[in-house]
Amino acid sequence: MRRNKSALKTKTVFTSIVICTAVCLAGIGYVWAKREVWALYRDMKQLENRLEALRKENDILQRTYAAMSSPARLDARVRELNLGLSAPLPSQIVRMQAEPSQVSPSKAVARSYATNLEE
Amino acid sequence: MARKKALTESLIRATQIRRLCFFAGCIITGFIALGYKLVDVQVVQHERFTQLAKQNTERTIVRRPKRGDIVDAKGTVLATSKMVHTVCADLTILTNHYVTVAKEIAPHLEMTVPELAEMLRPRTRRNTNGVDVPVRSVRLKRRVEPHIWEEIRETMRGISFGVEEDSITVNAKAALNRIRRYGIYEEPQEIRYYPNQTLASHVLGFVGTTESVEPNGRVVESIVGRDGLEKTLDNALTGVRGWRQIETDIMRREVAMFRDQDVAPRPGLKAVLTIDAGVQHIVERELSAAFERHNPVSISCVVVRPSTGEIVAMANLPTFNPNDLGEAKPHEMRNRVITDQAEPGSTFKIVVAAAGINEGEYDLDDTIYCENGSFYFAGIPLRDAHHFGTLTVEGIIAHSSNIGSAKIGIKLGKERLYDYIRRFGFGERTGIMLPGEIRGTVHKTERWSGASISRIPMGHEVDCTPLQMVMAMAAIANRGTLMKPMLVDRLVDENDRTMVKYEPQVVRNPIDSETAGKIVQALKTTVSTNGTGLKAKLAYYTVAGKTGTAQKLVNGRYVNNKHYSSFIGFFPADNPELCISVVIDEPDRRRAGYYGSETAAPIFQKIAQHAAQYLAIPPEHIPDEAPIERTVPTPIAYATPRTDR
Numbered sequence: 083m084r085r086n087k088s089a090l091k092t093k094t095v096f097t098s099i100v101i102c103t104a105v106c107l108a109g110i111g112y113v114w115a116k117r118e119v120w121a122l123y124r125d126m127k128q129l130e131n132r133l134e135a136l137r138k139e140n141d142i143l144q145r146t147y148a149a150m151s152s153p154a155r156l157d158a159r160v161r162e163l164n165l166g167l168s169a170p171l172p173s174q175i176v177r178m179q180a181e182p183s184q185v186s187p188s189k190a191v192a193r194s195y196a197t198n199l200e201e
Numbered sequence: 202m203a204r205k206k207a208l209t210e211s212l213i214r215a216t217q218i219r220r221l222c223f224f225a226g227c228i229i230t231g232f233i234a235l236g237y238k239l240v241d242v243q244v245v246q247h248e249r250f251t252q253l254a255k256q257n258t259e260r261t262i263v264r265r266p267k268r269g270d271i272v273d274a275k276g277t278v279l280a281t282s283k284m285v286h287t288v289c290a291d292l293t294i295l296t297n298h299y300v301t302v303a304k305e306i307a308p309h310l311e312m313t314v315p316e317l318a319e320m321l322r323p324r325t326r327r328n329t330n331g332v333d334v335p336v337r338s339v340r341l342k343r344r345v346e347p348h349i350w351e352e353i354r355e356t357m358r359g360i361s362f363g364v365e366e367d368s369i370t371v372n373a374k375a376a377l378n379r380i381r382r383y384g385i386y387e388e389p390q391e392i393r394y395y396p397n398q399t400l401a402s403h404v405l406g407f408v409g410t411t412e413s414v415e416p417n418g419r420v421v422e423s424i425v426g427r428d429g430l431e432k433t434l435d436n437a438l439t440g441v442r443g444w445r446q447i448e449t450d451i452m453r454r455e456v457a458m459f460r461d462q463d464v465a466p467r468p469g470l471k472a473v474l475t476i477d478a479g480v481q482h483i484v485e486r487e488l489s490a491a492f493e494r495h496n497p498v499s500i501s502c503v504v505v506r507p508s509t510g511e512i513v514a515m516a517n518l519p520t521f522n523p524n525d526l527g528e529a530k531p532h533e534m535r536n537r538v539i540t541d542q543a544e545p546g547s548t549f550k551i552v553v554a555a556a557g558i559n560e561g562e563y564d565l566d567d568t569i570y571c572e573n574g575s576f577y578f579a580g581i582p583l584r585d586a587h588h589f590g591t592l593t594v595e596g597i598i599a600h601s602s603n604i605g606s607a608k609i610g611i612k613l614g615k616e617r618l619y620d621y622i623r624r625f626g627f628g629e630r631t632g633i634m635l636p637g638e639i640r641g642t643v644h645k646t647e648r649w650s651g652a653s654i655s656r657i658p659m660g661h662e663v664d665c666t667p668l669q670m671v672m673a674m675a676a677i678a679n680r681g682t683l684m685k686p687m688l689v690d691r692l693v694d695e696n697d698r699t700m701v702k703y704e705p706q707v708v709r710n711p712i713d714s715e716t717a718g719k720i721v722q723a724l725k726t727t728v729s730t731n732g733t734g735l736k737a738k739l740a741y742y743t744v745a746g747k748t749g750t751a752q753k754l755v756n757g758r759y760v761n762n763k764h765y766s767s768f769i770g771f772f773p774a775d776n777p778e779l780c781i782s783v784v785i786d787e788p789d790r791r792r793a794g795y796y797g798s799e800t801a802a803p804i805f806q807k808i809a810q811h812a813a814q815y816l817a818i819p820p821e822h823i824p825d826e827a828p829i830e831r832t833v834p835t836p837i838a839y840a841t842p843r844t845d846r
Contacts, residue, residue: 119458120458123456123457123458123460124457126457127455127457130457138284138347141283141284142283142347144278144281145278145281145283145394145396148277148278148281148396148397149396149397151277152277152396152397152398152400152478153277153397153400153478153479153481153482154397154398154400154482154485154486157482157486168814169811169814169815170814170817171741171814172741172813172814172817172818172819172820172823173741173820173823173824175817177819
């Protein structure tokens with residue numbers, strides 16, 4: 083009877099320890115998960131800020147490119163540097179036309195489409 | 202003794218019970234009070250406190266969309282948007298430290314210290330109830346570039362107020378930190394930026410600002426199209442706002458974990474125009490040189506592809522810079538190509554000649570006696586620049602005979618002439634995608650005077666816009682098919698997917714193809730040694746065109762010193778790629794003449810030559826060599842410049 087009582091006590095203690103451990107682990111897991119979620123959101127916010135900064139930088143670069151490639155600016159730059167650049171005269175342009183047999187099927191289709199358009 | 206002890210114990214117990222009752226009563230009362238408060242807070246005033254709690258932590262951020270860009274046919278950006286800052290100050294935070302702040306940030310704002318200090322000085326204003334209240338915020342400067350704002354922020358972070366901050370109270374230190382953090386703040390502002398400055402400014406138009414209230418009650422400025430394509434395409438360019446519902450911490454930083462709703466804004470669509478920035482630049486450069494040479498009131502030019510009606514370039518001088526609207530004057534901002542009407546002069550003869558031939562009344566070889574330069578009709582003299590005798594219809598167009606044209610018109614009669622004028626699109630809007638286009642003036646035949654039938658054929662008593670005239674000429678170039686002018690090719694989203702595609706639209710066929718071919722033949726003669734438009738001749742292409750010089754009406758009378766000179770032509774004449782109109786309003790006759798042949802034709806020649814080179818239009822013939830056979834444009838073309846430049 084005493085042995086049975088002792089066995090019951092051990093079982094109870096063991097069950098209690100398991101339950102406590104489980105509760106502790108669940109608690110730790112919950113805190114860890116919360117911490118991870120916080121960290122992820124913090125990283126996400128940082129990445130969003132970085133993305134926004136990059137977008138702004140990209141916009142600035144695009145505007146700079148647009149201003150630099152303005153025809154008037156390029157024209158002025160060519161004159162300023164005295165590069166002697168100008169559009170070629172029609173007589174300076176050599177137009178090449180491949181023989182039909184040498185034209186790939188896709189180009190042949192494109193050519194036929196262009197011819198139809200022209201007609 | 203025992204009795205006395207029992208009495209004492211009884212008294213003590215009674216006292217204890219009273220005390221106990223008292224404390225129990227206090228506790229119960231306290232709990233009742235707490236319970237009452239609890240019910241009051243949680244039930245009775247639940248909504249109010251919920252709102253207050255939300256106001257403290259929850260924010261709705263409106264995510265504004267980027268306005269769509271406007272690009273040319275080759276992708277060159279003509280109009281884009283950028284974010285700048287409006288720098289503001291909170292005077293209730295700055296208090297008496299405003300001079301220190303003014304000294305620090307005045308250089309960044311390019312203002313003087315006294316000027317800025319005056320703006321930052323704490324003051325009051327009288328509200329609508331007549332009560333003096335402190336002015337909270339002031340706008341210091343608009344359109345501040347982002348890097349300047351960053352400099353200001355850095356300056357404010359490190360600003361020193363000349364006190365030992367370790368020795369002051371916590372509250373005083375907090376106040377100084379509030380100045381550093383919130384004393385100067387910014388409001389984001391989107392502005393429109395035109396990287397090419399004045400290029401195609403009349404086509405692009407400009408934007409203005411409008412104020413709207415955001416869900417959080419904040420008043421924000423947003424941009425709205427006011428003129429040009431910015432106005433016409435405003436809905437497509439604007440885009441759709443998004444929003445984000447967030448919670449913030451005590452430092453007003455977002456706690457991303459509690460983000461509730463996050464809807465991204467949809468950027469405005471990008472408009473791809475038919476305009477070619479390269480050709481537009483060529484046109485504006487040549488017009489600018491011509492403006493110097495002729496000192497006119499204005500010069501306008503339109504370049505059109507006759508087969509589709511696509512506008513490749515459209516320019517007016519004087520012009521304006523849409524980046525700097527404050528400097529622009531109203532007359533500079535007018536797109537004269539569509540808003541100004543004038544009597545076109547001799548260029549209108551193509552309409553009468555086309556009508557005469559299309560009706561079978563005349564052929565190119567038919568002859569008309571031109572009265573040796575003087576012809577009276579309805580008691581009013583009509584004169585030619587030269588004393589022409591008998592001319593063919595082709596000669597009448599080539600030499601621009603007023604009398605010959607009048608006789609064609611007289612033979613056609615009022616009704617048929619009026620019908621053809623309307624068929625060519627005069628007296629109605631072309632339907633171009635720009636605001637402010639006018640119809641021009643074509644009187645109904647009932648309102649014509651006796652002399653009208655002889656005046657209208659030479660381009661008098663009828664008013665049209667330069668665009669109407671160039672589209673009429675383009676119809677002849679296009680074998681008699683009148684097209685609707687196109688400015689926008691397509692609207693695309695941020696991933697360059699086409700959302701809307703605009704196709705060329707045929708308006709009608711005012712004349713048949715055969716008649717158009719005959720008129721083209723006559724117009725080719727005009728640009729030859731036998732015609733008035735020799736100065737428009739090109740080395741590599743055959744040009745067909747017509748000169749025009751009209752006296753201007755001043756107070757109801759034609760005056761000799763004010764003219765409206767023009768040249769409209771197209772090339773290559775038999776397979777036109779471009780139709781170009783050059784119109785000069787009041788060229789200075791003392792400088793380089795006033796006839797369209799002397800003033801507008803050379804400008805046409807320069808624009809056409811450079812545009813053809815730029816667009817690599819295959820030549821019809823090489824000078825001093827036999828004309829080469831023109832083939833269908835090949836899909837593969839390589840430009841190889843010679844080394845012996």
